[in-house]
Amino acid sequence: MNLSSLSASSASSHPLAPYGWDEGWEAEFAPYAEQGLLPGRVVRVDRGQCDVVTADGTVRADTEFVVPRDPMKVVCTGDWVAVDPGGDPRYVRLYLPRRTAFVRSTSSKRSDGQVLAANVDHAVLVVSLAVELDLGRVERFLALAWESGAQPVVVLGKADLVPDPVTLAHLVHDVGTSAPGVPVLGVSALHGDGLDALVALVGSGTSVLLGQSGAGKSTLANALVGEDVMDVRAARDVDGKGRHTTTTRNLLVLPSGGVLIDTPGLRGVGLFDAASGVGQVFSEIEELAERCRFPDCAHEAEPDCAVRSAVDSGELSPRRLESYRKLTRENQWIVAKTDARVRAERGRHWRRKEAEGKAAREVKRARYR
Ligand code: GDP
Ligand code: ZN
Secondary structure (H helix, E strand, O other), rough: OHHHHHHOHHHHHHHHHHOOOOOHHHHHHHHHHHHOOEEEEEEEEEEOEEEEHHHHHHHEEEOOOOOOHHHOOOOOOOEEEEOOOOOOOOEEEEEEOOOEEEEEOOOOOOOOEEEEOOOOOEEEEEOOOOOOOOHHHHHHHHHHHHHHOOOEEEEEEEEEHOOHHHHHHHHHHHHOOOOOOOOOOEOOOOOOOHHHHHHHOOEEEEEEEOOOOOOOOOHHHHHHHHOOOHHHHEEEEEOOOOOEEEEEEEEEEEEOOOOEEHHHHHHOOOOOHHHHHHHHOOHHHHHHOOOOOOOOOOOOOOOOOOHHHHHOOOOHHHHHHHHHHHHHHHHHHHHHOOOHHHHHHHHHHHEEEEEEEEHHHHHHHHOOO
């Protein structure tokens, strides 16, 4: 059953609908609404406090109460939370189970993960056409995106620098080959070419822009928001006590629909425990590997290796196999230093998320099988 086709209910006319409130969240929140709690979405987090948009405006609340000192359970931008309208001090009582989550390990020494953004539907990877395409880097970002649970999208930005449409089509095709199941769009934020397709894509749900510094994320964000993001971010809000305050938002409502999350920490994020993400980026290699003689084949010197024979026959590029090996090794190393508690949390998250999101993605990927 398709929930969105039944969307004549109250969720679509809710004041939070532009922020992504839907029937699913409404149903999850019902028990808390009965307790007199208000739903809201976190638009910014800093040092134990967060800004939450609610039907009554933006309120500032303490986050520490939820689960102290567990970085995986700290409220983050994009979370749907319950706040107590009369609470003083006000705090976030709980957040609803996350549909998706971007996580990274906080540092090389500490082993715990940090949630960077929650409930992201589209992970838009911005790649600049002003510099040579680095497919390895694209694959790395895509692994991260798949792992989060969001649907990746690749934008080949600054497309005005490739004036020949045939060349541009080739580039789009090349990236598509490295990105099974991922839409690839050529977009010029400068001239507006291809922007409509991106606007349509991010027009429902919540999106993030990922990619290297200088790739064109800010310019694209401004084009999507329709004005300078920095101005839009400094929203004037009424806090819980009726005072006017200026808050900086990391979650913005787009004029033609959809929500954009843009946090400094998320933009240049690297790889983390992304085993299943790596598998999705290299799905054709994992499919080939099923035909290797040995189930634990490393595709190095083993006899009857289907992966190496695909390289020999030209079906699989050596660059792609090397990239797969590199990402797999790096990922194993990160997994080894990530402690069991975090992995257990991620496991629970995945089982829940997979049940919810798998069917939808199966449909999208089916044409690549
Ligand atoms: P960010 O670091 O990813 O946010 O990148 P910016 O948005 O700041 O853009 C980096 C540079 O690329 C700036 O000098 C922009 O003017 C330029 N740029 C951004 N989008 C385009 C585009 O569509 N075409 C061209 N030619 N340049 C662009
Ligand atoms: Zn093999």
